[in-house]
Amino acid sequence: MESEKTKHETSRDSGTDVQLSDDHDYIQSPISKLPVECLIAIFSLLPIADRVRIQRVCKHWQSISLESWFSLKTLTFYEEVWGYKYWLGRGIDLTVFKKVLKLCGSYVTRIDFSTHYTKPNADFVELLKADKSLFVIIRNYCPNLVAIDIRNLEITCEGLEYLGKSYSTLSEFAIDGYEDVYENGFGSVNFDKPLSFLFRKNKNLQRLKLNIPSNGHCLLKLNPITIEKISVVHGLGGEEIICKALNRFINLRILNINDWSGNHDWFNYGNNDVSYINEMLEAIEPHSEKLIELEISTIDNYLVLIHAENISCFSNLQKLLLDGDALKIDFCTITKYCTQLTYVKLIGLSVSEIQIASIMQLPKLQELYLWYLKKITDAIFTNHMSSLKIFNCFQCSQLTNIGFRSLLQNSSESLQSLTIRYCKKINLKNLIQDAKEVMDTRSTGPLLKVLVKKKGESSFVKKKVTKLSKYLELTEYVRD
Numbered sequence: 001m002e003s004e005k006t007k008h009e010t011s012r013d014s015g016t017d018v019q020l021s022d023d024h025d026y027i028q029s030p031i032s033k034l035p036v037e038c039l040i041a042i043f044s045l046l047p048i049a050d051r052v053r054i055q056r057v058c059k060h061w062q063s064i065s066l067e068s069w070f071s072l073k074t075l076t077f078y079e080e081v082w083g084y085k086y087w088l089g090r091g092i093d094l095t096v097f098k099k100v101l102k103l104c105g106s107y108v109t110r111i112d113f114s115t116h117y118t119k120p121n122a123d124f125v126e127l128l129k130a131d132k133s134l135f136v137i138i139r140n141y142c143p144n145l146v147a148i149d150i151r152n153l154e155i156t157c158e159g160l161e162y163l164g165k166s167y168s169t170l171s172e173f174a175i176d177g178y179e180d181v182y183e184n185g186f187g188s189v190n191f192d193k194p195l196s197f198l199f200r201k202n203k204n205l206q207r208l209k210l211n212i213p214s215n216g217h218c219l220l221k222l223n224p225i226t227i228e229k230i231s232v233v234h235g236l237g238g239e240e241i242i243c244k245a246l247n248r249f250i251n252l253r254i255l256n257i258n259d260w261s262g263n264h265d266w267f268n269y270g271n272n273d274v275s276y277i278n279e280m281l282e283a284i285e286p287h288s289e290k291l292i293e294l295e296i297s298t299i300d301n302y303l304v305l306i307h308a309e310n311i312s313c314f315s316n317l318q319k320l321l322l323d324g325d326a327l328k329i330d331f332c333t334i335t336k337y338c339t340q341l342t343y344v345k346l347i348g349l350s351v352s353e354i355q356i357a358s359i360m361q362l363p364k365l366q367e368l369y370l371w372y373l374k375k376i377t378d379a380i381f382t383n384h385m386s387s388l389k390i391f392n393c394f395q396c397s398q399l400t401n402i403g404f405r406s407l408l409q410n411s412s413e414s415l416q417s418l419t420i421r422y423c424k425k426i427n428l429k430n431l432i433q434d435a436k437e438v439m440d441t442r443s444t445g446p447l448l449k450v451l452v453k454k455k456g457e458s459s460f461v462k463k464k465v466t467k468l469s470k471y472l473e474l475t476e477y478v479r480d
Contacts, residue, residue, distance in 0.1 A: 207230075243282075294321070404426070
């Protein structure tokens with residue numbers, strides 16, 4: 001009931017109905033002499049808890065605080081946004097959520113529940129659920145909502161149906177139902193009917209993340225003209241229908257495929273190296289020139305071979321992410337046909353130095369992320385990379401200072417960021433010396449920011465930033 005008060009909301013810091021102090025006490029305060037526009041700008045930078053607290057200072061500040069909410073267009077659940085560790089108390093329940101939306105809901109256009117903290121330290125923490133009660137509150141206070149991400153919330157069919165009844169102008173929607181699958185088994189839940197209704201109502205949907213079990217028919221209810229980005233799961237059912245839907249999206253620009261098939265493909269295809277991932281890529285081939293971003297993530301131990309002909313058609317691809325130690329792909333095909341790539345991220349792949357070196361030859365490559373590539377050595381740093389701006393490596397255990405000196409020399413004109421984390425063979429002192437020597441040759445260009453973190457360093461450390469020269473800055477982690 002609305003009149004009932006939870007432990008959290010009755011605390012002095014969480015209520016919105018507060019006793020206001022006499023304005024006379026604050027008229028003489030220096031900060032009160034600032035123009036109203038300045039105070040609004042200052043208040044808008046405060047976390048939610050502080051904005052609520054500041055309303056009790058005086059009536060004048062309460063009025064200004066109410067105006068400051070206009071800047072809150074996207075509501076997330078990060079600690080810094082709310083201003084306190086809400087999971088240490090009762091959490092953000094419906095009553096607290098409703099109070100906040102009363103203040104800012106008319107301005108909010110996006111709500112992202114994927115940032116909601118999901119690992120409470122106490123059993124009494126109340127987590128939000130994506131049911132009708134939640135969406136009733138959102139509908140009442142957020143008339144301008146165009147994007148909602150309900151990942152990290154427990155999903156209900158009733159809630160999805162009400163969301164579909166409430167909004168017809170959504171442009172972005174994200175949902176995740178992995179936990180339901182693994183806790184209750186495949187076929188235990190099916191959100192296809194309420195999702196079909198939701199997609200049919202919202203003809204302007206442009207971006208969709210659909211990481212739930214589905215027979216795929218709901219995708220056929222999407223407007224094929226407006227869809228620009230879609231994230232789908234292979235292995236949770238409906239792959240044939242998903243392929244049919246993908247073929248209809250003539251303006252698709254971003255495709256994310258998460259492979260949760262396990263032994264699904266092996267059972268159906270044996271050793272024929274056929275996968276629904278290949279069929280999904282084939283499905284978008286008629287409109288492949290529109291695709292600029294492709295992400296493929298697979299689970300470990302189950303081989304997924306991406307056919308060369310399914311990659312060669314993406315001539316305008318700008319961003320590529322590949323994740324999975326059993327994912328196999330022809331890098332020569334990528335470097336030959338995907339020459340517009342500016343961003344490449346490789347995670348956990350079993351790749352050779354030759355394959356990585358070929359990627360580093362891409363003429364427009366600006367950002368390269370190499371994570372968990374334990375086999376690559378300094379041999380990858382053989383080519384001149386005049387366009388490279390960001391290099392980021394994580395747990396690449398065979399890379400040494402020799403290789404990074406070559407990287408600095410081969411990309412010195414444009415390199416802006418060098419991040420090295422948990423690469424055990426890197427000597428920080430030698431790296432700094434090499435970076436200084438190379439950067440001293442610069443007469444122009446951007447500042448190079450180097451960040452180094454060694455394995456074993458506690459997370460309870462702070463960053464120390466040191467300007468080493470005109471073109472070189474070092475960030476390292478030191479104990480408080």
